[in-house]
Amino acid sequence: MSVYSLGLGIGTKSGVGELLEVYYPAPQLNPKGEWVDKVLGYIKNPESAVHEIRLEKAKLIADMIPNHPKFDDTTRTIIFTVLKDDRAPSSTAEAYLKLHLLSHRLVRPHETNLTGIFRTLPNVAWTNEGAIAIDELAKRQLSARLKGRYLSVNSVDKFPKMTDYIVPSGVRIAHTARVRLGAYVGEGSTIMHEGFINFNAGCEGPNMIEGRISAGVMVDSGTDLGGGCSTMGTLSGGNDIVISIGKNCLLGANSGCGIPLGDNCTIEAGLYITGGSKINILNKAGEIEKSVKAASLSGVSDLLFRRNSLKGYIECKPLKAAIVLNDELHSHN
Amino acid sequence: MSVYSLGLGIGTKSGVGELLEVYYPAPQLNPKGEWVDKVLGYIKNPESAVHEIRLEKAKLIADMIPNHPKFDDTTRTIIFTVLKDDRAPSSTAEAYLKLHLLSHRLVRPHETNLTGIFRTLPNVAWTNEGAIAIDELAKRQLSARLKGRYLSVNSVDKFPKMTDYIVPSGVRIAHTARVRLGAYVGEGSTIMHEGFINFNAGCEGPNMIEGRISAGVMVDSGTDLGGGCSTMGTLSGGNDIVISIGKNCLLGANSGCGIPLGDNCTIEAGLYITGGSKINILNKAGEIEKSVKAASLSGVSDLLFRRNSLKGYIECKPLKAAIVLNDELHSHN
Amino acid sequence: MSVYSLGLGIGTKSGVGELLEVYYPAPQLNPKGEWVDKVLGYIKNPESAVHEIRLEKAKLIADMIPNHPKFDDTTRTIIFTVLKDDRAPSSTAEAYLKLHLLSHRLVRPHETNLTGIFRTLPNVAWTNEGAIAIDELAKRQLSARLKGRYLSVNSVDKFPKMTDYIVPSGVRIAHTARVRLGAYVGEGSTIMHEGFINFNAGCEGPNMIEGRISAGVMVDSGTDLGGGCSTMGTLSGGNDIVISIGKNCLLGANSGCGIPLGDNCTIEAGLYITGGSKINILNKAGEIEKSVKAASLSGVSDLLFRRNSLKGYIECKPLKAAIVLNDELHSHN
Numbered sequence: 001m002s003v004y005s006l007g008l009g010i011g012t013k014s015g016v017g018e019l020l021e022v023y024y025p026a027p028q029l030n031p032k033g034e035w036v037d038k039v040l041g042y043i044k045n046p047e048s049a050v051h052e053i054r055l056e057k058a059k060l061i062a063d064m065i066p067n068h069p070k071f072d073d074t075t076r077t078i079i080f081t082v083l084k085d086d087r088a089p090s091s092t093a094e095a096y097l098k099l100h101l102l103s104h105r106l107v108r109p110h111e112t113n114l115t116g117i118f119r120t121l122p123n124v125a126w127t128n129e130g131a132i133a134i135d136e137l138a139k140r141q142l143s144a145r146l147k148g149r150y151l152s153v154n155s156v157d158k159f160p161k162m163t164d165y166i167v168p169s170g171v172r173i174a175h176t177a178r179v180r181l182g183a184y185v186g187e188g189s190t191i192m193h194e195g196f197i198n199f200n201a202g203c204e205g206p207n208m209i210e211g212r213i214s215a216g217v218m219v220d221s222g223t224d225l226g227g228g229c230s231t232m233g234t235l236s237g238g239n240d241i242v243i244s245i246g247k248n249c250l251l252g253a254n255s256g257c258g259i260p261l262g263d264n265c266t267i268e269a270g271l272y273i274t275g276g277s278k279i280n281i282l283n284k285a286g287e288i289e290k291s292v293k294a295a296s297l298s299g300v301s302d303l304l305f306r307r308n309s310l311k312g313y314i315e316c317k318p319l320k321a322a323i324v325l326n327d328e329l330h331s332h333n
Numbered sequence: 334m335s336v337y338s339l340g341l342g343i344g345t346k347s348g349v350g351e352l353l354e355v356y357y358p359a360p361q362l363n364p365k366g367e368w369v370d371k372v373l374g375y376i377k378n379p380e381s382a383v384h385e386i387r388l389e390k391a392k393l394i395a396d397m398i399p400n401h402p403k404f405d406d407t408t409r410t411i412i413f414t415v416l417k418d419d420r421a422p423s424s425t426a427e428a429y430l431k432l433h434l435l436s437h438r439l440v441r442p443h444e445t446n447l448t449g450i451f452r453t454l455p456n457v458a459w460t461n462e463g464a465i466a467i468d469e470l471a472k473r474q475l476s477a478r479l480k481g482r483y484l485s486v487n488s489v490d491k492f493p494k495m496t497d498y499i500v501p502s503g504v505r506i507a508h509t510a511r512v513r514l515g516a517y518v519g520e521g522s523t524i525m526h527e528g529f530i531n532f533n534a535g536c537e538g539p540n541m542i543e544g545r546i547s548a549g550v551m552v553d554s555g556t557d558l559g560g561g562c563s564t565m566g567t568l569s570g571g572n573d574i575v576i577s578i579g580k581n582c583l584l585g586a587n588s589g590c591g592i593p594l595g596d597n598c599t600i601e602a603g604l605y606i607t608g609g610s611k612i613n614i615l616n617k618a619g620e621i622e623k624s625v626k627a628a629s630l631s632g633v634s635d636l637l638f639r640r641n642s643l644k645g646y647i648e649c650k651p652l653k654a655a656i657v658l659n660d661e662l663h664s665h666n
Numbered sequence: 667m668s669v670y671s672l673g674l675g676i677g678t679k680s681g682v683g684e685l686l687e688v689y690y691p692a693p694q695l696n697p698k699g700e701w702v703d704k705v706l707g708y709i710k711n712p713e714s715a716v717h718e719i720r721l722e723k724a725k726l727i728a729d730m731i732p733n734h735p736k737f738d739d740t741t742r743t744i745i746f747t748v749l750k751d752d753r754a755p756s757s758t759a760e761a762y763l764k765l766h767l768l769s770h771r772l773v774r775p776h777e778t779n780l781t782g783i784f785r786t787l788p789n790v791a792w793t794n795e796g797a798i799a800i801d802e803l804a805k806r807q808l809s810a811r812l813k814g815r816y817l818s819v820n821s822v823d824k825f826p827k828m829t830d831y832i833v834p835s836g837v838r839i840a841h842t843a844r845v846r847l848g849a850y851v852g853e854g855s856t857i858m859h860e861g862f863i864n865f866n867a868g869c870e871g872p873n874m875i876e877g878r879i880s881a882g883v884m885v886d887s888g889t890d891l892g893g894g895c896s897t898m899g900t901l902s903g904g905n906d907i908v909i910s911i912g913k914n915c916l917l918g919a920n921s922g923c924g925i926p927l928g929d930n931c932t933i934e935a936g937l938y939i940t941g942g943s944k945i946n947i948l949n950k951a952g953e954i955e956k957s958v959k960a961a962s963l964s965g966v967s968d969l970l971f972r973r974n975s976l977k978g979y980i981e982c983k984p985l986k987a988a989i990v991l992n993d994e995l996h997s998h999n
Contacts, residue, residue, distance in 0.1 A: 010811045025808045069805070074812040123505055125496075128461060128794060130816040137500055139402070142358045145343045146407035150463040152487075153496035154818075157507045163791075163819035167803055172789055174823045175843045177508045178526045193844045193862055194878065196526055212527065212560050227878050227896050228920075230560050230586040230602070253896040254561075254922050254938055256587050256603055269896070270922050270938025272587055272603025277642045291643060309943045310957060312645015312978015456838055458829075461794060470833055472735070475691045478676045479740035483796040485820075486829035490840045510841045511859045529859055545860065545893050563893050563919040563935070587894075589920050589936050605920055605936025610975045624976060645978015 001037050004083045005029050005106075007097045008061055008068065011077040014133030020124050021131045022079050022096040023165055026068045029106040035064045040082065050093040051080045088115035095120040099159070099182035099199060103166045109184055109200045109218050110242070117199075121158035128152045131160070159199055170205070183213075186221070194227045201233075211251060219245045226253035226269060241275065246301060259294050262301035264319060271307050271314065279305070280315045281323055288315070296325045334370050337416045338362050338439075340430045341394055341401065344410040347466030353457050354464045355412050355429040356498055359401045362439040368397045373415065383426040384413045421448035428453040432492070432515035432532060436499045442517050442533045442551050443575070450532075454491035461485045464493070492532055503538070516546075519554070527560045534566075544584060552578045559586035559602060574608065579634060592627050595634035597652060604640050604647065612638070613648045614656055621648070629658045667703050670749045671695050671772075673763045674727055674734065677743040680799035686790050687797045688745050688762040689831055692734045695772040701730045706748065716759040717746045754781035761786040765825070765848035765865060769832045775850050775866045775884050776908070783865075787824035794818045797826070825865055836871070849879075852887070860893045867899075877917060885911040892919035892935060907941065912967060925960050928967030930985060937973050937980065945971070946981045947989055954981070962991045 007024035014020055039061050043051055053061075055071075058078045062071035081093045089095040095117050101107045125132040129151055132140055137153070144151035154177065155161065162183050163176040170187040173179055174195070183197035186205020191197065198215035203223070211225035214233025219225065229251040231243050245251070246262045252269030259275050267273060275295040280288045294314075297303060302319040316323065340357035347353055372394050376384055386394075388404075391411045395404035414426045422428040428450050434440045458465040462484055465473055470486070477484035487510065488494065495516050496509040503520040506512055507528075516530035519538020524530065531548040536556070544558035547566025552558065562584040564576050578584070579595045585602030592608050600606060608628040613621045627647075630636060635652040649656065673690035680686055705727050709717055719727075721737075724744045728737035747759045755761040761783050767773045791798040795817055798806055803819070810817035820843065821827065828849050829842040836853040839845055840861070849863035852871025857863065864881035869889070877891035880899025885891065895917040897909050911917070912928045918935030925941050933939060941961040946954045960980075963969060968985040982989065 023807075023811050025804070025811075069808055072809070072812050074814070076812065076814055125500060128816065128818070134500065138358065141356075141497075142402055143405070145356050145358075146405050146409065148407070148409055150461065151497070152461070153500060153509055155507055155509055156496060156500055157505050159507075163822060164807075164817070167791060167800065167819060167822055172823050174821055174825075174846075176819055176821055177510070177843070180507075214560070227880070228561055228587070228894055232586065232602075252938075252940075253898070254587060254894070254920060258602065268938075269898075269924065269940055270603075270936075272585075272601075274585075274602055279642065307645075307978075309945065309980045312640075312973075314642045458833060467833065471691065474689075474830075475735055476738070478689050478691075479738050479742065481740070481742055483794065484830070485794070486833060486842055488840055488842055489829060489833055490838050492840075510843070513840075547893070561894055561920070565919065565935075587920060591935065603936075605918075605934075607918075607935055613976065640978075645973075647975045 001040055003031060003036060003040070004086050005097055005101060006031060006036075006039070006080070006082045007100060008058060008065070008071070009079040009081065009093070009096070010074065011079045011093070012131040013077055015136050016133075018122060018133065019077070019079070019092045020122055020133060021160060022081070022093050024081075024097055024100045026065065027097055027100040027104055027106065028065065029101055031065075033066070035066065039064050043080070043082065046082075049082055049084070050091050051082070053078050053080050086113045088113050089117055089120050092120055092122060096181075100165065102182045102184050102200065102202070103162050103168065105168055105184060105186070109202055109216065114182075114200055118158060123156065123158050124160070125153050126155040126157065126160055126164075128154070162197075184218070192227070195225070198233065210253070211255075214243070217243045217245070220247040220249075220263070222248040223250070225251045226255060228254045229267075230256035230272070232256070232258040232274070241295075241298075246299075260298045262299050262303065264301050265303045266305065266319075268304075268306035271305060273305055273314070277314055280308075280313050282315055282317045283322060284318065286317070292325060297323070298326045300324065300326055334373055336364060336369065336373070337419050338430055338434060339364060339369075339372070339413070339415045340433060341391060341398065341404070342412045342414065342426070342429070343407065344412045344426070345464040346410055348469050349466075351455060351466060352410070352412070352425045353455055353466060354493060355414070355426050357414075357430055357433045359398065360430055360433040360437055360439065361398065362434055364398075366399070368399065372397050376413070376415065379415075382415055382417070383424050384415070386411050386413050419446045421446050422450055422453050425453055425455060429514075433498065435515045435517050435533065435535070436495050436501065438501055438517060438519070442535055442549065447515075447533055451491060456489065456491050457493070458486050459488040459490065459493055459497075461487070495530075517551070525560070528558070531566065543586070544588075547576070550576045550578070553580040553582075553596070555581040556583070558584045559588060561587045562600075563589035563605070565589070565591040565607070574628075574631075579632075593631045595632050595636065597634050598636045599638065599652075601637075601639035604638060606638055606647070610647055613641075613646050615648055615650045616655060617651065619650070625658060630656070631659045633657065633659055667706055669697060669702060669706070670752050671763055671767060672697060672702075672705070672746070672748045673766060674724060674731070674737070675745040675747065675759070675762070676740065677745045677759070678797040679743055681802050682799075684788060684799065685743070685745070685758045686788055686799060687826060688747070688759050690747075690763055690766045692731065693763055693766040693770055693772065694731065695767055697731075699732070701732065705730050709746070709748065712748075715748055715750070716757050717748070719744050719746050752779045754779050755783055755786050758786055758788060762847075766831065768848045768850050768866065768868070769828050769834065771834055771850060771852070775868055775882065780848075780866055784824060789822065789824050790826070791819050792821040792823065792826055792830075794820070828863075850884075858893070861891070864899065876919070877921075880909070883909045883911070886913040886915075886929070888914040889916070891917045892921060894920045895933075896922035896938070898922070898924040898940070907961075907964075912965075926964045928965050928969065930967050931969045932971065932985075934970075934972035937971060939971055939980070943980055946974075946979050948981055948983045949988060950984065952983070958991060963989070964992045966990065966992055 007027040009022040009024040011022040159180040178196040182199025184202025188206030192210040195209040196212040203219040204221040210227040211229030256272035277294040340360040342355040342357040344355040492513040511529040515532025517535025521539030525543040528542040529545040536552040537554040543560040544562030589605035610627040637650040673693040675688040675690040677688040825846040844862040848865025850868025854872030858876040861875040862878040869885040870887040874890040876893040877895030922938035943960040970983040
């Protein structure tokens with residue numbers, strides 16, 4: 001039988017039995033082989049995607065999945081999730097499996113269907129004692145204080161931080177609280193303290209990321225995001241253009257980008273380019289040729305964007321040949 | 334008897350008996366009813382605001398305060414604080430009670446007297462083992478290391494993070510280290526990783542906060558602060574204008590605001606407006622009418638601020654009717 | 667015998683015996699006195715810089731170093747490091763000792779040789795259970811989950827956060843995850859939540875730091891870095907100018923500085939000055955005298971930088987006498 005993804009996980013439940021989160025140590029994408037049918041044979045209700053299973057069964061399944069770590073004894077909730085196809089997640093366990101696929105680099109941003117994921121994720125208090133249901137928190141806090149324990153709430157969010165689930169190979173993430181589960185962090189990437197990566201977003205690697213990669217944004221290899229720079233996300237509303245940043249670009253510190261950027265582009269420190277910014281295009285001689293909306297430069301490579309510091313306008317200088325506009329977008333100017 | 338506020342709390346003391354912090358699970362504002370007199374009858378020295386009490390008395394008081402959680406056995410320091418009126422706090426326990434009133438949404442920013450609060454708050458090392466006095470920290474760190482424990486210092490500050498004391502209902506706070514106790518976080522607010530809220534500051538809710546709400550600043554409902562945007566605080570010196578942001582505004586990513594903003598205003602991404610910025614006012618036809626200091630637009634609604642990307646000047650476009658200046662401020666231009 | 671530095675430390679090893687980090691409670695710079703020779707007499711192989719020693723020897727050495735805290739019983743790895751001169755670090759233990767010298771304020775940024783330090787520092791998972799080798803992390807995470815423990819990874823980086831090693835006197839650091847070991851934080855400094863200090867960088871104190879101090883950058887006393895402001899680092903490539911910020915300067919919120927700044931300078935909120943920015947110099951009457959590259963204003967004092975909000979150009983206004991350019995840099999314009 002062919003399935004889209006499956007994962008054996010350990011979950012945390014609230015006091016009333018609501019599933020708060022699931023950790024899948026070794027999620028599988030498009031698993032193939034005889035073992036898949038065998039594993040699915042263990043499931044009682046094969047029409048369901050999410051199965052709470054017992055330890056013995058979990059041990060058997062873990063042993064059958066190639067390269068899956070051994071499952072030791074535990075009293076925790078064990079979840080076995082099977083996604084037959086790539087439909088929108090309809091439960092917490094399914095959503096977490098899809099977020100794992102991204103952070104395990106099994107899929108890239110936009111390659112798995114996350115429609116409606118917010119509805120499937122409970123808001124959770126992420127504490128030094130693990131995930132706690134929001135409406136059970138106050139009682140837990142008082143109890144901990146009385147007992148002399150320090151219960152610290154590090155995040156109140158639908159998404160946990162990625163590194164508590166998976167640290168992909170070959171990365172540095174200086175301050176992990178700023179990278180959500182569901183981020184794609186490519187091999188060779190360094191995410192500095194000011195870096196941020198939302199879910200369904202990421203960088204191909206190698207990259208130096210000291211700015212913010214908003215939900216839906218993908219940054220290609222060799223590109224640096226300077227300190228505090230901004231990429232415009234699609235969740236901010238109004239805008240359905242998916243921003244991406246090409247290869248070998250440099251977004252300067254405190255700059256911003258609201259258009260899909262081609263390869264080898266530079267945005268000077270402190271300059272924010274939005275799709276509606278009007279920009280003076282320079283020719284190779286440095287003279288103004290014409291003015292266009294930034295959106296018409298979407299995807300064009302080899303551009304330097306800066307604000308002329310004596311004239312105040314935004315200018316775009318070709319770094320190689322003369323600039324060829326993105327016709328489709330330019331025609332809508 | 335009428336009192337301004339009271340709270341039953343659990344405190345942490347330094348090795349030499351200095352009170353470092355107090356956690357009040359259920360602070361009371363303007364408590365009314367017979368129970369108030371009864372509770373105050375338990376206090377030995379009614380002229381004092383702060384009372385260290387024994388467990389038995391704490392249990393009795395907790396039972397008498399309506400809806401107060403039960404007080405279980407504890408060996409911790411128990412503090413009962415009674416503020417007869419809203420005077421400036423003169424001790425750590427009083428200051429913490431006032432900060433709780435804000436974060437429990439019992440008062441809004443500027444509604445309780447915090448004069449001189451910095452003097453009442455000790456600088457504390459906030460660690461994974463709780464609050465530690467600064468001058469006892471080095472010894473504790475060495476001792477923990479020798480014993481193989483990991484003592485981590487998450488903050489060295491006069492203010493703790495809010496969520497270790499109270500998570501108000503209906504909020505998400507993705508990275509809690511950036512919201513101080515004394516912040517007011519309205520129902521329906523999402524504070525993203527780049528968001529920040531100082532004490533005596535906050536947002537009415539619902540809001541999407543990805544920028545910084547400085548001390549003293551209040552953000553009204555329906556307003557979005559974009560990633561990395563800045564609001565000017567009153568603690569930064571020189572400026573005694575209290576900044577506020579009206580309803581349904583949008584401060585773009587990496588923008589900034591140094592004037593009180595009216596409703597339905599937008600500041601474009603990357604643009605910083607200070608009170609002294611000179612701004613070209615556009616009429617409905619898009620022509621420049623005159624130039625004014627930004628301060629004279631304080632509190633005016635329905636404005637779009639942007640930097641003309643071809644001319645370099647800052648312009649302000651009316652979104653509805655023509656702009657009517659704030660006369661009082663304009664006359665000082 | 668004269669040595670450059672020595673330190674008695676407690677280390678963490680990976681499962682295969684690799685040293686991941688070393689904590690030196692009381693590092694010594696240029697130690698003098700008879701005790702130095704005596705202490706060195708305890709070392710078996712005096713040509714080596716790094717010595718793993720036994721508890722008894724550590725206790726003896728701790729007692730001989732003036733003002734060194736007593737060394738209690740421990741089963742941890744004990745490291746005694748002796749740097750005969752200030753050469754580039756060639757091992758983890760040496761690198762950590764040098765980073766301690768900076769954060770203990772025994773040397774200032776650029777005063778100790780850190781050449782090649784990245785090669786000597788392993789990438790480490792900094793967790794609530796201490797330092798863990800990256801390739802041992804996944805197994806530890808699964809094991810902790812099965813056992814119901816919450817293993818949280820706070821950073822994946824070559825540098826730990828400073829405050830887990832040393833909190834220097836007289837500082838506040840609101841969010842310690844943003845200050846690396848190797849930062850120099852002067853007496854009287856407040857590092858707010860948005861502040862950041864890299865290694866081999868810092869501030870003299872007193873300072874209010876709400877912006878980012880990049881690697882190699884030093885900020886002099888009395889200077890404020892506004893929220894989200896940026897200083898250009900030397901690690902970002904291309905640029906070998908070491909940025910420094912003079913006394914009593916103000917970098918406004920969301921501003922940036924890419925030149926060494928003199929004393930008493932202000933950069934307006936939201937304005938980024940890079941070395942290549944062309945700037946209109948104003949005379950005392952406020953008229954434009956000439957245009958220069960920002961680099962030629964390197965180190966010049968008493969300057970106000972702002973973008974003329976009606977003309978769009980960057981201007982520099984002398985705050986005292988007329989501006990005298992930095993001739994050496996100006997001649998390269």
